[in-house]
Amino acid sequence: MRDGESSVLDRFRQGDVDAFETLFRLHQRAVYGWVLRIVRKPDAAEEVTVEAFWRIHKAHARFDPRHSFEAWARTIATHAALDCLRSHRQERDSLTDSFAEPPAPATPDPAVTAEIRNKTALAFGRLPPRLRVAALLAVVEELPYKEVAEALGISVTAVKLRVFRALRLLRQDLQQQGITP
Amino acid sequence: MNTHDQDRIQQLLREALPPTQPAEPARDLWPAILQRLHAPPVAALRTVPLFDWVLAVGLFAFVAIAPATIPVLLYYL
Numbered sequence: 001m002r003d004g005e006s007s008v009l010d011r012f013r014q015g016d017v018d019a020f021e022t023l024f025r026l027h028q029r030a031v032y033g034w035v036l037r038i039v040r041k042p043d044a045a046e047e048v049t050v051e052a053f054w055r056i057h058k059a060h061a062r063f064d065p066r067h068s069f070e071a072w073a074r075t076i077a078t079h080a081a082l083d084c085l086r087s088h089r090q091e092r093d094s095l096t097d098s099f100a101e102p103p104a105p106a107t108p109d110p111a112v113t114a115e116i117r118n119k120t121a122l123a124f125g126r127l128p129p130r131l132r133v134a135a136l137l138a139v140v141e142e143l144p145y146k147e148v149a150e151a152l153g154i155s156v157t158a159v160k161l162r163v164f165r166a167l168r169l170l171r172q173d174l175q176q177q178g179i180t181p
Numbered sequence: 182m183n184t185h186d187q188d189r190i191q192q193l194l195r196e197a198l199p200p201t202q203p204a205e206p207a208r209d210l211w212p213a214i215l216q217r218l219h220a221p222p223v224a225a226l227r228t229v230p231l232f233d234w235v236l237a238v239g240l241f242a243f244v245a246i247a248p249a250t251i252p253v254l255l256y257y258l
Contacts, residue, residue, distance in 0.1 A: 017218070021211065029205045037201050046206050046213075053210070054217045120197035139191050140198050167190045168182050174193075 009065040020057055027070055028053070031077045034151075037141050038081040038133055048084045052077035071150060078133070078151040085129035116179055123173040127166055134162035135170075 011019035031052055036045040055076050063072060124132065130152075137148045138159060149156045174180075182190075244251055 024211060024214065028210060032206050032210075033201075033203055036204055040198075040201065042204065042207060046208070046210060049206065050210055050213045050217060053214050057214075057218060116193070117197040120193050124194065124198065135194065136198070139194055141200050164182075164187070167187055167194075170194065171182060171186065171190050174190075 006065065009063070009069060012060055012069075013063050013065055015060055020060070023069060023073075024053055027073055030070060031073055034074055035077050035081050038078065038136060039084055040136075044084060044088075048077070048081050051084075052080040055080060074151050075153055079153075082129055082133055085132065119177055119179060120170070120174060123170055123177070126173060127169055131162050131166035131169065134159050135166035138163050139167070 008019045008022050012023055028049065032045055032049045035048045035052065036042065039045050039048055052073070056073055059076065063069070124135070127135070134148060134152065137143050137151070138145060145156045145159050149159045152159065154162075240254075244254070
């Protein structure tokens with residue numbers, strides 16, 4: 001780690017707002033991009049990014065400068081995004097907002113109609129948030145299980161289990177709608 | 182659910198929800214963060230979880246019904 005960056009991290013740990021701004025400028029794009037992968041709506045991703053950096057600032061004294069700031073920030077952002085999904089889940093109207101009109105895939109499978117894609121997206125939106133996030137990151141974004149586990153603060157086995165449960169519930173939901181994957 | 186089913190549902194999910202493209206915020210978020218940092222703290226009453234309120238009300242009701250238990254409760258606090 002470079003001396004300048006190390007000094008910024010030390011000052012951030014002591015609560016220096018200028019150092020916090022430097023870190024924010026360095027990492028905001030990565031954090032926003034990560035959050036967007038989870039909440040899938042740009043405006044919600046912006047709100048969650050603000051919330052995440054606020055939590056990061058609140059937790060400044062707990063940061064260990066020997067570890068990666070990016071990984072630490074990503075974990076905090078993941079939890080902020082999960083909280084966002086949970087709060088939206090309580091509002092039934094916006095439950096499936098993020099998944100209501102999924103964008104068309106780059107190379108669509110001709111056997112999968114737009115209606116099936118839409119129903120799959122809506123069914124996915126009905127899954128419990130913690131299962132949904134694991135499946136989004138591991139299956140949709142195709143990130144390594146280890147990376148997903150670190151972001152969620154759980155073991156790789158737990159991530160695999162959550163993904164399996166998410167896929168099983170999704171399959172059951174689709175079957176109830178008469179869609180056999 | 183066998184491996185084939187799992188692969189099929191994964192494929193369907195990727196069809197329904199394509200991966201997000203790299204993006205950045207449409208606006209500078211720093212002013213919003215500064216505003217958040219300088220906002221007065223939320224009233225303590227609003228930050229107490231509902232469960233804690235239920236517990237407190239239950240405890241208060243219990244003590245009101247059976248005041249003889251107060252020394253026992255104090256002993257365990």
